[in-house]
Amino acid sequence: MIEPNDDEVRRRQRSRAIVTALLLVAFVVLVYAVTIAKMTINQ
Amino acid sequence: MNTTTLPNARPITAEWRDFLALTKPRVMTLVVYTALCGLLVAPAPIHPVLAFTAILCVALGAGAAAALNMWYESDIDAKMKRTANRPIPAGRMDRQSALHFGVGLSFLSVILMGMATNWFAAVVLAVSILFYVLVYTVWLKRRTPQNIVIGGAAGAFPPLIGWAAVTGDVTLLPVLLFTLIFLWTPPHFWALSLFVRSDYAAAGVPMLPVVSGPRVTRQQIALYTLPMAAAAVAPWPLGLAGPIYGIAAAGLSLVFLLLSLQVLASKATEPAAMKAEKRLFAFSVVYLFAIFGMLVVDRWMLA
Numbered sequence: 440m441i442e443p444n445d446d447e448v449r450r451r452q453r454s455r456a457i458v459t460a461l462l463l464v465a466f467v468v469l470v471y472a473v474t475i476a477k478m479t480i481n482q
Numbered sequence: 483m484n485t486t487t488l489p490n491a492r493p494i495t496a497e498w499r500d501f502l503a504l505t506k507p508r509v510m511t512l513v514v515y516t517a518l519c520g521l522l523v524a525p526a527p528i529h530p531v532l533a534f535t536a537i538l539c540v541a542l543g544a545g546a547a548a549a550l551n552m553w554y555e556s557d558i559d560a561k562m563k564r565t566a567n568r569p570i571p572a573g574r575m576d577r578q579s580a581l582h583f584g585v586g587l588s589f590l591s592v593i594l595m596g597m598a599t600n601w602f603a604a605v606v607l608a609v610s611i612l613f614y615v616l617v618y619t620v621w622l623k624r625r626t627p628q629n630i631v632i633g634g635a636a637g638a639f640p641p642l643i644g645w646a647a648v649t650g651d652v653t654l655l656p657v658l659l660f661t662l663i664f665l666w667t668p669p670h671f672w673a674l675s676l677f678v679r680s681d682y683a684a685a686g687v688p689m690l691p692v693v694s695g696p697r698v699t700r701q702q703i704a705l706y707t708l709p710m711a712a713a714a715v716a717p718w719p720l721g722l723a724g725p726i727y728g729i730a731a732a733g734l735s736l737v738f739l740l741l742s743l744q745v746l747a748s749k750a751t752e753p754a755a756m757k758a759e760k761r762l763f764a765f766s767v768v769y770l771f772a773i774f775g776m777l778v779v780d781r782w783m784l785a
Contacts, residue, residue: 473532
């Protein structure tokens with residue numbers, strides 16, 4: 440499926456990787472915030 | 483199942499925008515909005531972070547169901563003008579990517595909902611995803627003109643989930659909100675399917691106008707409007723909402739009823755001439771937004 444010389448495919452892969460990384464960071468922040476929120480409620 | 487040869491035999495790597503398109507962001511607007519209203523009218527406080535997470539989970543669940551719908555229906559989508567440019571039929575994405583994305587997002591949304599709020603809300607979210615994918619998409623859509631009627635239940639879950647995320651249970655008010663969306667869906671979609679009939683017919687989807695014709699569809703639209711209006715107004719006499727909501731719901735439902743009667747009186751056969759149908763379809767979206775908005779206003783004013 441991957442064509443090494445295809446710049447378009449590389450560009451798409453790069454943009455997908457960047458968006459995935461950003462979403463993962465957002466997910467980590469969200470889980471942290473949820474944990475803090477639940478600890479606040481339980482206190 | 484998909485047996486059609488797709489236009490592009492070797493789809494190139496999908497872009498992130500194609501994955502976003504799989505989630506049907508426009509449809510998600512109404513889902514998120516009704517879930518948010520369900521959450522806001524629930525009679526208990528919720529931490530803002532948990533409220534945000536609950537709504538995010540509803541959005542992710544709706545996106546997952548939409549992605550699985552597009553995975554299963556890529557053959558139908560390829561035959562309809564309205565959907566031919568979706569990522570799979572347009573050849574920008576392979577079906578397996580859509581399947582993996584949809585399943586992954588489903589698990590993420592349900593597990594995150596359970597961890598952030600409660601497992602009852604997570605179970606209702608899981609049921610709504612499964613209902614949309616298995617009952618509506620796989621079972622009903624290609625088999626019966628009642629597809630929209632029963633399948634409409636899938637879109638009616640969000641206010642129930644929003645409520646359950648706060649309280650951990652479901653009472654009469656969220657059930658009435660569920661019923662309202664359930665009964666609103668047929669007139670909303672049948673109005674649309676009247677002026678995109680040729681598209682559905684080309685794809686072999688047994689929508690009511692394709693199977694029974696426009697006259698029966700117009701009658702059914704008018705008929706469904708009556709119980710829908712009753713479900714919309716019911717929270718007021720039952721003491722679950724105040725007069726602000728009750729009067730707004732009655733007024734908006736009356737307009738809906740008048741527009742549906744205009745559709746009933748319409749004899750138009752060409753989509754270009756179907757002004758009454760297009761007007762009802764456009765108003766139906768405003769109607770649902772306004773009804774739910776007024777319920778929140780009513781609750782907060784009384785509080």
